[in-house]
Amino acid sequence: MSKTKQTTKTDILKRTIPLFAQYGYDKVSMRQIAEAVGIKAASLYHHFPDKQALYIEALSLAFSNHADFMDESFVLQASPERRLRQLILGLCTLVNEDPDFSRLMQREIMDGDEKRLQFLADHVFGDFFRDMSELCLSMAPDKDPHLMSISVLGLVIYHFQISPIRFFLPGFQDSHNDSQVVAEHIFSLLKNTH
Amino acid sequence: MSKTKQTTKTDILKRTIPLFAQYGYDKVSMRQIAEAVGIKAASLYHHFPDKQALYIEALSLAFSNHADFMDESFVLQASPERRLRQLILGLCTLVNEDPDFSRLMQREIMDGDEKRLQFLADHVFGDFFRDMSELCLSMAPDKDPHLMSISVLGLVIYHFQISPIRFFLPGFQDSHNDSQVVAEHIFSLLKNTH
């Protein structure tokens, strides 16, 4: 009978991630989290010492879900150009299908302290960024791979970031919210780089 | 001798903008704003009806300061390629020299309601985005000008956004924080687009 009443830490975190992602740390109260989980605020303190710890654990879970994707995009043996294409499409799909992930990352980059930024760089960007730099180097040896990697990331992520306001900008079409269309556009920008 | 004691609305707003930009709406209290201005919190209500109004007016001021820059970049008659180069450099300089502006915009895009997004699109992006789309169309007629404009914006803005974490990423160099270096990199990515 305990199945329906007990709450695990992971249950709480999964319900918490969308709240922090959408509203940000300060706009989400412990009572609001508790309600989303189906318990009272005080009960949260049985699972987590304080709000900060709950947030950090939610972050870790949200990020760990996608830390592996990054690597996978690189294992396939193909031409650099095909790998870049695949990578951009994968990134576009990722940020579009998991907005929580993208928003949490954005909030962390904006407001995170040094320790949290270090964590982000090591465990989320980490290997991905290194592989990306290598790929850039093999495609455009004359360009700075660090700048190139950030440019690729920026192209993908900004198209997602700006989507709330995109509707109000001149020339908007529904297709601009399609991650495949955006991916193709970005790839067409980069493939001629030399 | 009222010069040293009186406070004008604009004085308050100018002191408020950096606070909202750095910490965000919720993390800035009326008492904190008042202290930065040199008065008490209650006195703020002589100038503004409530915190929300103060924030909106601060936003308007921060944005109006740069609404005109956008246009200026387009008046000069030159080849599209030179205009693009100039525009990218101008944008890079803008976002680097006025981080408050960039951060406020980022926060608004993330958390603003529909009305505020509409305002942002009309009065900040507005003409700039239209001119940018035209420029893109003349340089790359086969590409969607809406997507192209956002890509250019994204390249510039993301390089700024990610600067807090850049230090921790592989391949970082001091020069990557130089807006001119970044501008040149971005331009080199785009000039070959056809």
Next chain:
DNA sequence: AAAAATCTATCTAACGTTCGTTAGGGTGAC
């Protein structure tokens, strides 16, 4: 095997703090 003790997850109630905001009074300038 039954009873007792412990542990786990939750609850209600409340505490102390901070927040946005208001009421009401003072003081100097025009």
Next chain:
DNA sequence: GTCACCCTAACGAACGTTAGATAGATTTTT
């Protein structure tokens, strides 16, 4: 004398958090 500007003091609400009790499951003891 009126108005603009600032002050002190306080209010009510919301917040994070703690104390203490309760019910059910689990473990230990008899």
